[in-house]
Amino acid sequence: ETGVTQSPTHLIKTRGQQVTLRCSSQSGHNTVSWYQQALGQGPQFIFQYYREEENGRGNFPPRFSGLQFPNYSSELNVNALELDDSALYLCASSLPRANTEAFFGQGTRLTVV
Amino acid sequence: DAKTTQPNSMESNEEEPVHLPCNHSTISGTDYIHWYRQLPSQGPEYVIHGLTSNVNNRMASLAIAEDRKSSTLILHRATLRDAAVYYCIGNGGSNYKLTFGKGTLLTVNP
Numbered sequence: 001e002t003g004v005t006q007s008p009t010h011l012i013k014t015r016g017q018q019v020t021l022r023c024s025s026q027s028g029h030n031t032v033s034w035y036q037q038a039l040g041q042g043p044q045f046i047f048q049y050y051r052e053e054e055n056g057r058g059n060f061p062p063r064f065s066g067l068q069f070p071n072y073s074s075e076l077n078v079n080a081l082e083l084d085d086s087a088l089y090l091c092a093s094s095l096p097r098a099n100t101e102a103f104f105g106q107g108t109r110l111t112v113v
Numbered sequence: 114d115a116k117t118t119q120p121n122s123m124e125s126n127e128e129e130p131v132h133l134p135c136n137h138s139t140i141s142g143t144d145y146i147h148w149y150r151q152l153p154s155q156g157p158e159y160v161i162h163g164l165t166s167n168v169n170n171r172m173a174s175l176a177i178a179e180d181r182k183s184s185t186l187i188l189h190r191a192t193l194r195d196a197a198v199y200y201c202i203g204n205g206g207s208n209y210k211l212t213f214g215k216g217t218l219l220t221v222n223p
Contacts, residue, residue, distance in 0.1 A: 004156075033210060042200060042213030043157065056210055079147050090156050092211075099145050099164070102211060104156030 003027060004093050006105035008064045013081050013112050021076045025093030031055070032074040033102065034066060035090040043090055049074055050096050078110075088113045114201025115140035124217040125191045133186040133217055135201030140181055145204050147211065148175065148186050150197040157200065157213075160186065196221045 009012050013019050025032050031050045037041035045058040047109040049068035063079040072093070078085055092102040115158055117135040125131040137146065148160040161175045163184075169174040174187040188195055200216040 035211075035213075042198075042215050043211070045210045045212065048210055058210070092156075098143075099162065101147075101159035101162065102149075102157075104158065107156050 004091060004103050006089075006091050006108050007067075008108060009106065010087060010109045011111070013110065015081055015083060015112055017081050018077065018079045019081060019110065021078075021089050021091075021110070023074045023076070023091030023105060025072045025074065025091075026103045029093035029095060029103070030072050031070055031094050031096045032072065033092045033094070034074070034076045035092065036060070036085075037088040037107070039087075046076070055096075061085040081112045085111050086110060115144050116193070117201045117203055117214055118197070119201055119214060119217045121215065122220065124220045124222065125188075126222050127193060128190050131188040131191045131195070131221075133188075133199050133201075133218065133219065135181065135185070136183045137159075137201070137203045138182045139204045142181075146175065146177060146181075146184050147202040147204055149200045149211070149213075150203065151200070151216070152194075152197045160199070191219075191221045193221050193223060195219065 005024045007022045017041040033048040034046040046060050047057040048055045052068045065077045068074045088107040090107045091105045094102040115137045147162040149157040151157045163175045176185045198216040
């Protein structure tokens with residue numbers, strides 16, 4: 001186990017609803033990144049948080065937003081859910097350097113119906 | 114981040130070595146080469162990373178070409194637990210994000 005925990009593990013929501021996913025990072029890691037993984041695809045970078053500030057964003061609309069807390073845990077919020085938002089959402093914690101490893105959680109499987 | 118190219122799938126037999134190739138011809142001088150793998154129903158798992166020199170750890174070895182335009186992940190003795198999708202990623206800069214492609218699906222036969 002990596003020490004990165006995500007909750008919930010599975011979730012079913014209705015189109016148009018809002019959802020909040022949670023992530024507890026590995027001890028000592030102040031950087032948290034979120035990824036979306038559609039079936040059969042590699043994970044796609046949503047955004048990254050460093051010291052409670054957004055520190056980079058991928059090609060995702062503003063209805064995807066996040067927070068990072070003083071203990072470095074993080075939330076991903078998605079508003080106005082669409083069917084295409086159905087995916088595995090992964091959280092990764094790391095130090096803010098390119099020459100270090102990221103630790104991923106098991107993910108939250110979101111199904112939008 | 115550098116664009117990487119990997120074969121869609123590869124097959125190996127148990128207890129034999131596996132060489133997983135990756136092309137990254139647009140890599141910059143400061144991009145690290147990372148490998149992650151993803152077992153079914155799990156999040157990605159770090160395997161190894163390097164910059165210029167070959168690297169070894171308890172999981173695998175990473176052989177980086179002298180011109181850095183390609184690299185090879187080496188699993189010295191494949192086990193059934195090594196069956197996974199393997200991702201090669203060129204990453205650099207202070208904004209630590211990983212740009213995943215589709216990866217290589219490794220099948221290990223008993």
